Amino acid sequence: MKQIYLDNNATTTVKPEVLEAMLPYFREQFGNPSSVHWAGRMVSGAIEKAREQVAQLLNCSSAEVVFVSCGSEGDNFAIKGTAEALRHKGNHIITTTVEHPAVLETCEYLEKNGFEVTYLPVDKDGMLDLADLEAAISDQTILISVMWANNETGNLFPINEIGEIARRHKVRFHTDAVQAIGKVPVDVQAAKVDLLVLSGHKIGAPKGVGALYLRRGTRMTRFMHGGHQERNRRAGTHNVPGIVGLGVACELARLNQEKDYAYVRRLRDKLEQGILSTVPDVKLNGHPNPDLRLPNTLNVSFNFIEGESLLLFFDMKGIAASSGSACTSGSLEPSHVMKAMGVDIVLAHSSVRFSFSADNTEEEVDYILAELPPIVQRLREMSPLYQR
Amino acid sequence: MKQIYLDNNATTTVKPEVLEAMLPYFREQFGNPSSVHWAGRMVSGAIEKAREQVAQLLNCSSAEVVFVSCGSEGDNFAIKGTAEALRHKGNHIITTTVEHPAVLETCEYLEKNGFEVTYLPVDKDGMLDLADLEAAISDQTILISVMWANNETGNLFPINEIGEIARRHKVRFHTDAVQAIGKVPVDVQAAKVDLLVLSGHKIGAPKGVGALYLRRGTRMTRFMHGGHQERNRRAGTHNVPGIVGLGVACELARLNQEKDYAYVRRLRDKLEQGILSTVPDVKLNGHPNPDLRLPNTLNVSFNFIEGESLLLFFDMKGIAASSGSACTSGSLEPSHVMKAMGVDIVLAHSSVRFSFSADNTEEEVDYILAELPPIVQRLREMSPLYQR
Amino acid sequence: MYTEKVMDHFSNPRNVGEIENANGVGEVGNASCGDIMKIFLKVEDNIIKDVKFKTFGCGAAIATSSMVTELAIGKTLEEALVLTNQAVAEALDGLPPAKMHCSNLAADALHEAIKDYQAKNS
Ligand SMILES: Cc1ncc(COP(=O)(O)O)c(C=O)c1O
Ligand SMILES: Cc1ncc(COP(=O)(O)O)c(C=O)c1O
Ligand code: FES
Ligand code: FES
Structure with a gap:
């Protein structure tokens, strides 16, 4: 796997x-x-x-x-x-x-x-x-x-x-x-x-x-x-x-951070643009200007879906990410960061964070971009909040 | 070495x-x-x-x-x-x-x-x-x-x-x-x-x-x-x-402590008895009943000699031990434990701790017992406190 | 922690011992701080002909004692009196900071011995 x-x-x-x-x-x-x-x-x-x-x-x-x-x-x-x-x-x-x-x-x-x-x-x-x-x-x-x-x-x-x-x-x-x-x-x-x-x-x-x-x-x-x-x-x-x-x-x-910056930034931007352009009803969390974010971090909410269930489906495909969902952490509240940003409660529960390192590859991004849309679609079809 | x-x-x-x-x-x-x-x-x-x-x-x-x-x-x-x-x-x-x-x-x-x-x-x-x-x-x-x-x-x-x-x-x-x-x-x-x-x-x-x-x-x-x-x-x-x-x-x-107890105890007792019987003017620090001490620990004061200089001479022979001397720790006071026991100030400065593990051997104890007396003698001859 | 020179003077200290009929003896330090240094002098014609020391103390204490005897031999009393603890430490290529105050007393012991000689001979 x-x-x-x-x-x-x-x-x-x-x-x-x-x-x-x-x-x-x-x-x-x-x-x-x-x-x-x-x-x-x-x-x-x-x-x-x-x-x-x-x-x-x-x-x-x-x-x-x-x-x-x-x-x-x-x-x-x-x-x-x-x-x-x-x-x-x-x-x-x-x-x-x-x-x-x-x-x-x-x-x-x-x-x-x-x-x-x-x-x-x-x-x-x-x-x-x-x-x-x-x-x-x-x-x-x-x-x-x-x-x-x-x-x-x-x-x-x-x-x-x-x-x-x-x-x-x-x-x-x-x-x-x-x-x-x-x-x-x-x-x-x-x-x-x-x-x-x-x-x-x-x-x-x-x-x-x-x-x-x-x-x-x-x-x-x-x-x-x-x-x-x-x-x-x-x-x-x-x-x-x-x-x-x-x-x-x-x-x-110290020796590699400049090179790594450019590398992970390219992968992250590709995933970011790929998700935003192919999956409907997603919301980027954080500053829209990618220069004002870490080069390796992408946080998006997949509306209508609870974060933990997304992570579990990702996990079945071997993809390890994390979520701001309350349920993953065992607490009852969703991410305090999403809350502080005034993110709607459903969107807060449906946020997922992808964070890269220089060990990741472009093929991995392609794989995720291929696997992600059907998972999202499948979970949305289970969701009472989702209306096609 | x-x-x-x-x-x-x-x-x-x-x-x-x-x-x-x-x-x-x-x-x-x-x-x-x-x-x-x-x-x-x-x-x-x-x-x-x-x-x-x-x-x-x-x-x-x-x-x-x-x-x-x-x-x-x-x-x-x-x-x-x-x-x-x-x-x-x-x-x-x-x-x-x-x-x-x-x-x-x-x-x-x-x-x-x-x-x-x-x-x-x-x-x-x-x-x-x-x-x-x-x-x-x-x-x-x-x-x-x-x-x-x-x-x-x-x-x-x-x-x-x-x-x-x-x-x-x-x-x-x-x-x-x-x-x-x-x-x-x-x-x-x-x-x-x-x-x-x-x-x-x-x-x-x-x-x-x-x-x-x-x-x-x-x-x-x-x-x-x-x-x-x-x-x-x-x-x-x-x-x-x-x-x-x-x-x-x-x-x-859990599996080894009983066996290890007996083993290190035998080595420690041998070193203890060896030092006490061959080196004059030494004082055991701690309870005289060895059952009331950890099986691996021996603390003795070599009167008239400051602990750090003893440790350094031991070190030249490859023997690693520690001392309650103030000077090894960079503080000005000698060991608070020696002080609490009312050990005389010079004896407190001259205390040395040997602490065993199950990796030590009887040959090592023999080596120390051979090397230690001349070192002690040499340092005592430098000491203004020592009168033959 | 110690420089090579310190370790050399510590492991092969020069001029250890006492001088039988020393004409100046100085002692500094006390057991509570872990250092006692005693310097014995043989002075002839205002010149230090021989020096010996006995020290209870750490590696730095022994090395500084040894070094001060080397530095003092052959000097006039006036020259020896301007020898500082700092100069002794420098001759050893330095001491760890923690040892600078506690163990660096050898020049003081030498000065005490000279004063003792001067008191007896004035
Ligand atoms: C921003 C931030 N601060 C602090 C920590 C805590 O670090 P650690 O897990 O090493 O205690 C983390 C990571 O969990 C973090 O992301
Ligand atoms: C009795 C005792 N308590 C506490 C400590 C502190 O342990 P540590 O060095 O893991 O912080 C030590 C060891 O230094 C110790 O011997
Ligand atoms: S949805 Fe199951 S714990 Fe929150
Ligand atoms: S004897 Fe205490 S620091 Fe040297």
Whole structure:
């Protein structure tokens, strides 16, 4: 059976070069980098090399990179660590309604603990109004947290402009760049961000590792208390193979992202145009200008059909995609992102996300374009909402 | 050059069976277990199998096992999650002066946030007085946190008795069992613990994964906010290969721990007796009764010599051990465990820990017993504290 | 973590020991911070003819002690008094940052020994 993986925003396969670089660190070079003996010394250099590789991708200094266990930890650390460290200055945080749960639920938790959070709305294309953002800033505002790219729609937020505004108002700026890394250029200096989070498993590194960029001089309360690892910023024995893998994946991203951008963009555009031109009653979710979305992401609603059933039919054809349907996640509400964009409830339930990597091929797109219309047609014929 | 690794309490090499079980989950079965398609389904079963393997080792139900990223995260989660969930009931926590920093620094953090913490002292052998413990319980006490085994001395705490006391007073009981797992039997039912933490890299699984046992019905505030993974108890994409590896390592521990106990105990006892009988001016740290220590751990002070310089000389002979010296960790204070036991300051600085695994051999012990006395002698001759 | 020079001086320390009838002795540090350094001097005609040390401490402490003895031998007291801890660390191609404050005391021990000599001979 064909296996066509178009869910690279959920997770990616580990790149062969990444796995190869990691392998020696499980059994041969297994030491704890905090140890002074040969077993420790063997690996402490590897950690610092990986730190340098991450720093180069982000255009920062390696001392500003803190390794964490995943994107979610990075977001928890960035937001809770700022909230506690700056509580004496204010209790107001600004974020958006379309953040990942790692940001949203962290903010909701802080709301229960005396913080006030402004959740900026987005328009029907999923975009922010920067005047809204600037108007929301008060003398109590200690943090702006806006994602670099949205995981569901691929929308790119105007991070450089937000960085400008934050800097002008002397407010700390955090961005969840988990989806942007490796897909579009990310430069923490140009963007004027103070905190940035990335996650390994979205860029061909393994699951279980991520990094937080922490601008020099940014005061934070620790999130993970304990040992003195990571210059006292994050406790816990280093995940050496994971960190080595993350370093290599960042280096590969730096070398290949321009080429990959063009490649996945071509595939995505072909699928996008193919679906929009051959399947009736579909709606593109996200910004209509493809330049304002990640090059690899396409989110469309197939009206009258519930997303999970579409995914299951796709799956029978070997096509792996994901949906904003409530039913796939076990929650009752459909995607909060679709809701924030004001997408009609039926359309929200019927949204499907295709997310490419450089491993996908044009033949796969052709295959999907051939298989998709009859599936959609078949499910629509089952739907009480559909009238031919 | 010989390489003799006697620092298994710091970290262990990944077991061959563990690495083999993990390998397919990096590139072939790379899916996100939260996904509904083939790539997700392939791996969700693997997570549940690993959960069952952990549960069997601990004698609990698999629904009570939450995967986390390391021992430190487990301790942070257990303690902060309890503190927040039970704050309405009280603000008092009881722990010991000899816990790992993941517990101690978390408690110190809570002290800055309105909690009161009793740090129980230990005697010169590093043991607790259970009458002290019981006397410390007040109607404000919400948590007792006592480690199962101490990482520096190997001392085993009377967990079953503490569980009794906690249960009798209806106080929640957490134990950091990071050092006990795989070395001595651990049964959460017999011990009546409510929360227990373990870490993969101490038992032949990789770094970057651990587990928290959470007794059914134990109300906790989340530590990692975000997605709905782990039944809403811990956000973040699952570290699938790490979790698979942890499962296999727990299964191996269950099958082998009795045999391994006897084996490493014999090696450790031989080294212990050899050092105590051939090197003058040494002091055993920890309980003199070897039954009350982990079978793999030996901690001795070589009077008049600073620990780091001993380790460096050992290292030149290929022997990897660790020390309680301040200077190895970059902090200014020597081991808080030695301090808590009232060990004289010079002896605290001169303590060295040897920790075995089942990969060590009797020849290695013979080699150390031959190499060690001249090194000690040479360093003593450099020491201004030593008088022949 | 340590440079080759540090490891060389640590594993083959120069001038270890005591001088029988030293005419200057200096000691710095204390056990609570993990470092004790003792320097013994033989001074003739204002020149350091011989130096020996004894040290309780980490790799850096032993290496800096050894290095300071090498640097001091043959120097006049005035020259030796301007020798700094920083210069000792530099002669070893540097020390890890965590060790700079804690273990880098060898020049202080030398200065103490010189002051001891000067006090006895004035
Ligand atoms: C007793 C104890 N608790 C907790 C930890 C922390 O575990 P980890 O390094 O996996 O965070 C360790 C090991 O360093 C330990 O020995
Ligand atoms: C935008 C965004 N932020 C954060 C995360 C969380 O990352 P992780 O799964 O590594 O915790 C994800 C992915 O799930 C994401 O897409
Ligand atoms: S349609 Fe079945 S769970 Fe929502
Ligand atoms: S003796 Fe403590 S750092 Fe050198």
